[in-house]
Amino acid sequence: MTSEEKWKAVSSCNNYYDGLFYYAVITTGIFCRPSCKAKTPLKKNTLFFDNIEDALKDGFRPCKMCRPDLNETTYEPNKELIERAKEIIINSYNKPFNRKKIAHKLGVSNNHLARLFKNYYGMTISEYIIGLRMEEATRLLTHTDIEIPEVALKAGVKSMSNFYKSFKERTGLTPKEYRMKSQ
Template sequence: MRKSFAPIEMWEAVKNNNSNYDYMFYYGVKTTGVFCIPSCNSRTPLKDNVVYFRNVDEAIEKGFRPCKRCRPDLIGYNPEKKLVNEIKRLIETEYYLLKNVSSISEKIGLSKTQVYRLFREYLKFTPKEYLEKIRIEKACELLEDGILNNAEIGLEVGFASISAFYAVFRKQTGCSPGEFRD
C-alpha cells in the first residue's frame, strides 16, 4: 500500500466500488480465492470473507488468483476499451460487409445501444460515423486507382445505394466522387 488505510476505510472502498483506491490496495475473497481492485463490479462479498493486500504479488503469494472481470494483475486494463478496439478492427476489416450498426453489434455480441455507448464514451463519435469514415477512405483509394467507376466503388465499399455513397462522400470530403477523381 502506498498509503496506510484503516480496515474500515478499505471496506468502504470495496463496498462502494470506489475507483479512487484502485491499485492502492487489493482485496481478496477467502471463499472464492480471487482478488480484485476496489472498483471491481463483482458482487460485494461478505465483510468477514475479505482480506487486504498491499500489492498483486502479496495476493498471489497468499494463494489468491486475479479476478477475470477487473484483471487486477494488469494495471490499467480496461475491458471496455478492449471491446472498442475490437469493434474498430471489425469495422476496418469488414467495412464492405457490414450493413449497419446492428450487424456490427451482432458480430461482436453486444446490443446496439452498448456499441453506441462505448464508441461515444471512448472515441467521441458513433460507430456509424466511423464506418462511413472507413468506407470513404477506401473509396478515395479506389478513386485514385481509377479502375472502377463511381457507382461500382460505392457498392464495393459497402454502401447500400449510390445516392447514399454520394451523400456521405460529399459530406466528408466536400466534393463529389467525380470531382475527387479529377
C-alpha cells in the same frame, strides 16, 4: 443513461459501466469508477460525472483503490471488447452493416456496444463505418479507373445518393471532381 441506471451500477460495483461514467462521494471528496469495491456510499451523497476532468474540476480526488485517474490505456476493462468490435468493423466495412450481429458476436447488448464505442472514439459506429467507406472510395478514385457507381458499391454504399452526400460531406467535392483533381 438515467441516474437510476448509474446508481444501480454503482451499488452493484458493475464493471460493465467502467469508462462510461464516474461517481463522486460528497462526504469523502473522492471519485470512483462504477466497479470500485469501496463501500457503497449513500445515494444522497453521490454525484455522477461523465468524465474525469469534470470530477477534478469540482474538487474531487481520485480514489486510491480503483484509480479512475489512471490512463485508460493502462486500465480499461472494456478496451479489449471495443478493440475487437473495431477489428470486426474494419474487416467488414464494405459489407451490409449489422450492429446487432457484431454485438451478439461480442456477447454484449446492441445499446451497450453503441454507447461504449461512442465513448471511446467520440463517434457512432455508423459514422466510423462511413469514414472507412469514404476512405476506400477516395483510394479507388485515385488509383483505379473503376466507374463511380462501382466505386460506391465496392466501398460498401448501395445508395448512390447516400454515396454522393457522404462523399461531399467528407471531401467537399463530388467523386468526379475528386478523381479529376487527383489525376
